[in-house]
Amino acid sequence: MNMSTTIDRSHIEALVRKAIAEAGGLASSSGAQPGKPAVAPLGWVDGKPNLRVSISARHCHLTDEHVEILFGPGSVLEPDKDLYQDGFYAAKQTVMVVGPRRRMLPNVRVLGPTRPFSQLELAFTDSISLGIDAPVRHSGKIDGTPGCVLVGPAGSVQLDQGVIRAARHVHMNDHDAAYYGVANGDMMQLVIKSHDCSVTFDDVLVRADKAAKLEVHIDTDEGNACHLDAASEVILQKMPGACACGH
Numbered sequence: 001m002n003m004s005t006t007i008d009r010s011h012i013e014a015l016v017r018k019a020i021a022e023a024g025g026l027a028s029s030s031g032a033q034p035g036k037p038a039v040a041p042l043g044w045v046d047g048k049p050n051l052r053v054s055i056s057a058r059h060c061h062l063t064d065e066h067v068e069i070l071f072g073p074g075s076v077l078e079p080d081k082d083l084y085q086d087g088f089y090a091a092k093q094t095v096m097v098v099g100p101r102r103r104m105l106p107n108v109r110v111l112g113p114t115r116p117f118s119q120l121e122l123a124f125t126d127s128i129s130l131g132i133d134a135p136v137r138h139s140g141k142i143d144g145t146p147g148c149v150l151v152g153p154a155g156s157v158q159l160d161q162g163v164i165r166a167a168r169h170v171h172m173n174d175h176d177a178a179y180y181g182v183a184n185g186d187m188m189q190l191v192i193k194s195h196d197c198s199v200t201f202d203d204v205l206v207r208a209d210k211a212a213k214l215e216v217h218i219d220t221d222e223g224n225a226c227h228l229d230a231a232s233e234v235i236l237q238k239m240p241g242a243c244a245c246g247h
């Protein structure tokens with residue numbers, strides 16, 4: 001299976017659907033069929049969820065205050081590239097991360113929008129390079145995690161905590177959750193079939209949100225381990241044994 005072709009085609013289909021929906025075409029001309037929504041659920045293609053697996057490379061989230069300290073008074077994040085999830089973007093800005101014994105990672109991308117707490121998300125290999133023993137945590141659960149120093153063109157910030165290895169998770173909306181029979185907080189299993197290096201990931205946390213599109217986030221180590229770019233098949237399913245009916 002040629003994944004890039006599939007993604008391009010489905011991406012184009014999604015754009016067309018969006019354009020039609022925005023023009024009111026689906027709602028007014030076709031009319032809602034009984035039991036079927038007039039507009040497809042967010043991110044769906046051809047009447048079903050369109051699974052996407054993305055590698056989330058090392059990045060940081062910043063507070064408004066830290067943006068101003070690092071990039072100068074009055075600075076705001078400047079969107080450079082939209083992420084697949086609506087409203088989220090990679091900013092033009094990057095920071096340098098400094099760990100203990102002056103080890104550093106240059107050019108760590110800042111993702112927007114800003115957040116109430118600054119947080120640095122690394123893959124295991126990154127944390128080894130930096131000399132920080134970062135625990136696996138879900139985004140936002142940073143109590144008791146190590147800190148680091150962030151350096152920008154205008155200043156630096158000492159984070160007392162917030163350095164984590166982001167735990168694998170899947171974003172989805174209510175329609176996706178119903179399709180898979182899961183709820184927010186459940187764990188799922190992701191199977192990546194790749195030539196000579198297939199990997200099954202357990203413990204994929206469901207993060208359900210009305211505005212989300214179906215997308216699994218794994219880190220660079222996980223993505224490289226299964227050669228995600230060359231994967232022939234990806235399967236997302238409930239954790240085996242998670243269902244009382246035996247599936």
Ligand SMILES: [Zn+2]
Pocket residue numbers: 169171217
């Ligand atoms: Zn995510």
